[in-house]
Amino acid sequence: MKTVSITINGERYEETVPARMLLVDFIREKCALTGTHVACTYEGVCGACTVQLDGEAIKSCMMLAVQADGHAVTTVEGLARGAELTPLQQAFKAHHGLQCGFCTPGILMNMSEFLEKNPDPTDEEIRHGLVGNLCRCTGYVHIVDAVRAAAAQIRRGS
Amino acid sequence: MYPAIIEDYQRPESLQEAVAILSGYEPGDAIFMAGGQSVMQAMKSRMVRPRCVVDLQSIAELKGISSANGLHIGAMTRYVEIAGAVELAGANAALRDAAQHVGDRQVRNRGTIGGSCCWNYVASCMPAVTLGLGAIFHLLDPQGKTRAVQADDFFLGPLETARGDHELLTHLSFETTPRSGSAYKKWGLVTDALPVVGVCLKLSLDAAGRCSAVRMSLSGLPAGAQRAPAGEAALMGSDGSRESVARAMEAVVDSVECHSDKWADAHYRQQLIRTLGQEVAATAFARARGEQ
Ligand SMILES: Cc1cc2nc3c(=O)[nH]c(=O)nc-3n(C[C@H](O)[C@H](O)[C@H](O)COP(=O)(O)OP(=O)(O)OC[C@H]3O[C@@H](n4cnc5c(N)ncnc54)[C@H](O)[C@@H]3O)c2cc1C
Ligand code: FES
Ligand code: FES
Numbered sequence: 001m002k003t004v005s006i007t008i009n010g011e012r013y014e015e016t017v018p019a020r021m022l023l024v025d026f027i028r029e030k031c032a033l034t035g036t037h038v039a040c041t042y043e044g045v046c047g048a049c050t051v052q053l054d055g056e057a058i059k060s061c062m063m064l065a066v067q068a069d070g071h072a073v074t075t076v077e078g079l080a081r082g083a084e085l086t087p088l089q090q091a092f093k094a095h096h097g098l099q100c101g102f103c104t105p106g107i108l109m110n111m112s113e114f115l116e117k118n119p120d121p122t123d124e125e126i127r128h129g130l131v132g133n134l135c136r137c138t139g140y141v142h143i144v145d146a147v148r149a150a151a152a153q154i155r156r157g158s
Numbered sequence: 159m160y161p162a163i164i165e166d167y168q169r170p171e172s173l174q175e176a177v178a179i180l181s182g183y184e185p186g187d188a189i190f191m192a193g194g195q196s197v198m199q200a201m202k203s204r205m206v207r208p209r210c211v212v213d214l215q216s217i218a219e220l221k222g223i224s225s226a227n228g229l230h231i232g233a234m235t236r237y238v239e240i241a242g243a244v245e246l247a248g249a250n251a252a253l254r255d256a257a258q259h260v261g262d263r264q265v266r267n268r269g270t271i272g273g274s275c276c277w278n279y280v281a282s283c284m285p286a287v288t289l290g291l292g293a294i295f296h297l298l299d300p301q302g303k304t305r306a307v308q309a310d311d312f313f314l315g316p317l318e319t320a321r322g323d324h325e326l327l328t329h330l331s332f333e334t335t336p337r338s339g340s341a342y343k344k345w346g347l348v349t350d351a352l353p354v355v356g357v358c359l360k361l362s363l364d365a366a367g368r369c370s371a372v373r374m375s376l377s378g379l380p381a382g383a384q385r386a387p388a389g390e391a392a393l394m395g396s397d398g399s400r401e402s403v404a405r406a407m408e409a410v411v412d413s414v415e416c417h418s419d420k421w422a423d424a425h426y427r428q429q430l431i432r433t434l435g436q437e438v439a440a441t442a443f444a445r446a447r448g449e450q
Pocket of ligand 3: 104137
């Protein structure tokens, strides 16, 4: 057992956990932040578990919780300020970027970092950025629309 | 799915400390953790069951690209950093070609060049590219001794390398030859998937614009990352014309073993070698001429 201290969405979680615990299980089970999803169990291909580690999108099923000791994690719960959604979240709502919503937290965590690195992306760049996130419902068209609209909104706002 | 019980987790801050911890265990009982993008899958499927995980994340010397006295890339340098490194041009541009299309953004934010080469998966990008570029692998053992291994001697077939059980890969070094260009391209079943076939080419041009030195490597075939000597011999003296490249790729197709599996049959793999070969040759020649 190892004692770890991980800051998630600005709050520090100190827990004693087995070294084999996955970061995604730490987030969901120890911190009860169930917005981060699991869909592929071990191959690391679905992206539903995507969170940000020190600001970068990563798959939290591909990492041990002990590896995140001393680091800052952001999950989908950390995006909105109270009831105020981010421009990216608002755009997903406005452009029907989700149907069942299972993939959405992972996509939001990936795309919010993507837009910081590339504030004015082409559709092709958006699609290339989405490769690591599977969506079984939407066919991606509305997701691309939402990301494009969010990019424009963020550029207007800044 | 989650890993078997792990008794200990260590996060050393120096190279010496890292090899010392590993050497305290029987081979295989302790493993280095780089980006985890291969070994976490292996641990979750219980193919790998380490008693101790030695996490390399805090060793600063293992990270980064340096262009002073030749090109050196730390083993813990991530795909995302290689993908964006503009200094990787000409002779070593193939590193960027590969890094930009490994997996997806999340994988590129974690996965490292050293981890990919030490894992040496049969269908992977960096082993073929470092082989094609003739990289030198620098290893450190628990006695503090270092050794340099040529790429041709480092990769010993799928999942096998010349790295000793207790050795740490510290960095890779590359030649920065003038009037040289390299390129890598793969084809996979979906965007940026593992290579069904990948082709890497590195060449130098003489004053007349003809190929005076060349290395070619392939990924995705049963032998894993491998050189293509027949193609290299045929490309010597080539001016980059489609005909000369086509002849060279026929020589490759005639000399390597292509297999059929659920992803692609042998004939399709041969066609991929021809097509990707033309594309990487066009890019490598253009880069060597300074046009790209
Ligand atoms: C969804 C997905 C898609 C992928 N797509 C591709 C792709 O298109 N092309 C491709 O080539 N790969 C692909 N990969 C694999 C990826 O490239 C891995 O990142 C890489 O193979 C391993 O690098 P790592 O840093 O994650 O190493 P790890 O998984 O941490 O380690 C791999 C092995 O190397 C050892 N090791 C690591 N560093 C050192 C060191 N410095 N010294 C000694 N031993 C060391 C470890 O002990 C372990 O045995 C993909 C992976 C995933 C999950
Ligand atoms: S749960 Fe599928 S990538 Fe993590
Ligand atoms: S909205 Fe259902 S999986 Fe994407």
